[in-house]
Amino acid sequence: MRRDATEALSTPPATGGGPVAPAGPAPPRRPRPRRLVGGLRRLAALWLFAVLVAVWWVWSADSTSTFFPPLKDIVDRLYELWITGDAKKNLASSLQNFAFGYLIAGLAGVAGGTLLWSIRSARDAVSPFLYFLYVLPAPVLIPAAMTIFGIGSAMKVVIIAFAAVWPTLLNTLDGMRGVDPLKIDTAHVLGMSGFRVVRSVVLPAALPQIVAGLRNSLQVAIILMVVSELVASTSGIGFFILNAQQSFAFVDMWTGIIVLALIGSVLNLLFVLIESQVLFWHYGARATEGKG
Amino acid sequence: MSQLSNQSEALESARRTDDGVPVLSVRSLRKAYHVNGVERVAVADVSFDVRLGEFVCVVGPSGAGKTTLLRCLAGLVPPTGGEAFFEGEALRRVPEQVGVVFQDYGRSLYPWLTVGRNLALPLKVRGVDKATRTDRIEEVLRAVGLAGEARHYPWQLSGGMQQRVAIARSLVYRPDLLLMDEPFASVDAQTRVELEDLILRVRDEFNVTVVFITHDIDEAVYLADRVVVLSSSPGVVREIVPVTLPRPRDQFTTKKDERFAELRRHILELVMTR
Numbered sequence: 001m002r003r004d005a006t007e008a009l010s011t012p013p014a015t016g017g018g019p020v021a022p023a024g025p026a027p028p029r030r031p032r033p034r035r036l037v038g039g040l041r042r043l044a045a046l047w048l049f050a051v052l053v054a055v056w057w058v059w060s061a062d063s064t065s066t067f068f069p070p071l072k073d074i075v076d077r078l079y080e081l082w083i084t085g086d087a088k089k090n091l092a093s094s095l096q097n098f099a100f101g102y103l104i105a106g107l108a109g110v111a112g113g114t115l116l117w118s119i120r121s122a123r124d125a126v127s128p129f130l131y132f133l134y135v136l137p138a139p140v141l142i143p144a145a146m147t148i149f150g151i152g153s154a155m156k157v158v159i160i161a162f163a164a165v166w167p168t169l170l171n172t173l174d175g176m177r178g179v180d181p182l183k184i185d186t187a188h189v190l191g192m193s194g195f196r197v198v199r200s201v202v203l204p205a206a207l208p209q210i211v212a213g214l215r216n217s218l219q220v221a222i223i224l225m226v227v228s229e230l231v232a233s234t235s236g237i238g239f240f241i242l243n244a245q246q247s248f249a250f251v252d253m254w255t256g257i258i259v260l261a262l263i264g265s266v267l268n269l270l271f272v273l274i275e276s277q278v279l280f281w282h283y284g285a286r287a288t289e290g291k292g
Numbered sequence: 293m294s295q296l297s298n299q300s301e302a303l304e305s306a307r308r309t310d311d312g313v314p315v316l317s318v319r320s321l322r323k324a325y326h327v328n329g330v331e332r333v334a335v336a337d338v339s340f341d342v343r344l345g346e347f348v349c350v351v352g353p354s355g356a357g358k359t360t361l362l363r364c365l366a367g368l369v370p371p372t373g374g375e376a377f378f379e380g381e382a383l384r385r386v387p388e389q390v391g392v393v394f395q396d397y398g399r400s401l402y403p404w405l406t407v408g409r410n411l412a413l414p415l416k417v418r419g420v421d422k423a424t425r426t427d428r429i430e431e432v433l434r435a436v437g438l439a440g441e442a443r444h445y446p447w448q449l450s451g452g453m454q455q456r457v458a459i460a461r462s463l464v465y466r467p468d469l470l471l472m473d474e475p476f477a478s479v480d481a482q483t484r485v486e487l488e489d490l491i492l493r494v495r496d497e498f499n500v501t502v503v504f505i506t507h508d509i510d511e512a513v514y515l516a517d518r519v520v521v522l523s524s525s526p527g528v529v530r531e532i533v534p535v536t537l538p539r540p541r542d543q544f545t546t547k548k549d550e551r552f553a554e555l556r557r558h559i560l561e562l563v564m565t566r
Contacts, residue, residue, distance in 0.1 A: 180399050182394060182396060182399045182400055183399065183400065183402070185363075185368055185394075185400075186392075186394070186400045186402075188368060188385070188386050189366060189368070189386050189390075189391070189392040189462075190413055190414040190417060190461070191386070191388055191414055191417040191418060191465075192413075192417055193385075196417065200413065201402065204402070204404045205402075205404075207404070281403050281404045281445055281447075282403070282404070284403075284445060284447055284448070285403040285445070285447040288447045288448070289447075
């Protein structure tokens with residue numbers, strides 16, 4: 001389901017499976033006009049979102065409810081707090097924890113998955129153990145992490161990394177297991193051996209699935225970024241939201257939630273943009289598949 | 293069988309004296325797989341030699357273990373019995389001076405690399421410097437009729453063109469021996485004819501010895517200096533048929549030659565009779 005979505009976002013031009021004129025000019029790989037059109041179309045797809053925001057705005061305009069303040073108040077307060085005010089500091093510390101945690105998770109996931117794949121006997125034996133860890137909800141480890149790492153940034157980074165590593169690791173392992181044996185035979189025929197086969201053939205061949213794993217890890221890392229701040233914390237956006245709620249500052253609380261949603265969207269958008277560049281070949285090959 | 297193989301072995305040893313060590317030497321090669329404890333023999337007993345510059349085709353009905361044989365000759369799998377020697381040395385792994393073209397170009401070309409980078413890969417492994425790499429890639433692409441295609445991705449090309457890329461990639465490091473496993477089986481008839489002439493041309497240009505596996509008898513006779521005929525499962529050599537048709541060969545005149553028809557009929561008989 002997600003795969004289709006990303007494909008729609010990044011499908012390169014079908015150069016046609018048919019023969020390309022031998023001496024002709026290189027077919028434009030990423031023609032800008034089509035991208036622009038695609039971008040506009042995507043923007044147009046936001047109409048429902050825009051309508052819902054407008055409805056919220058109008059509906060809540062005269063609201064006197066403590067829990068559902070007018071959207072206008074929330075937006076004003078958001079500007080005060082997060083743009084001109086110093087709630088930004090919370091953002092910085094959250095994003096820093098997220099960045100470190102996600103980076104560690106991504107690197108450890110790819111490295112660990114590769115390592116497990118390369119140990120032939122471990123390939124199947126480790127799976128049950130990994131899935132056992134994978135289904136364990138990471139938040140339940142917060143108490144343990146707190147006793148070991150205290151309540152500072154280190155604990156949060158550890159929790160984010162621990163939770164986010166599994167999707168990447170499992171997808172790397174799975175992706176590498178699924179690499180066409182003929183691609184590996186070809187590597188041997190071309191004279192490659194050992195590490196070179198992994199780096200030049202297995203890793204790129206498994207990349208589509210590794211990226212899918214990294215994307216799952218991204219969601220998990222964002223969730224754990226917030227959750228790790230809800231317990232025994234003095235900074236971060238999660239702390240800000242919880243603190244606002246506990247001091248009955250509901251407008252502030254809503255600004256935190258909106259900021260969080262915006263961060264999530266931006267991070268996902270960035271991911272999709274990078275993915276469409278990195279996996280350009282994958283979508284291109286799939287689009288022309290079977291047409292020979 | 294023994295009589296036939298004696299005959300062909302005598303013929304071969306006579307030839308071998310012309311050239312010294314054969315490029316490829318297969319001795320009583322056997323390959324069996326164990327599937328659920330049951331032994332399945334893919335190649336039972338295959339012996340033949342390939343001399344320098346020769347074009348040898350291996351034909352046989354399906355189930356004769358042709359692909360298994362090629363995988364053994366490429367050093368991708370160890371034989372269960374017997375041995376294969378490349379330039380006098382027993383095959384343990386894929387030798388540096390051997391090129392292999394698989395039938396399924398779509399699976400063997402790397403879609404994440406451009407044509408140029410696919411070709412650069414074996415050169416990088418062999419430590420060829422950048423300037424030489426560029427020259428070699430250009431040269432071999434021109435030879436297979438794909439000049440100027442280096443910047444495309446394989447999947448942007450037609451099937452026939454992709455197989456040309458695969459051929460170019462196996463020739464770019466100038467191997468002594470080229471092994472081809474039914475390379476033209478999945479392209480259309482017209483492309484196939486073009487590729488047959490292409491391979492005859494480039495093997496002269498690159499001075500490479502070729503072992504070509506096919507199930508198509510016409511193709512084998514058209515291309516080969518000698519045709520190794522395998523019998524069906526398990527694979528043994530039924531006969532090694534010398535093809536004396538004159539070179540250069542031509543799709544029209546060669547195939548009209550009386551000897552062509554005769555060889556074709558003879559090999560077909562060998563393949564069909566059990």
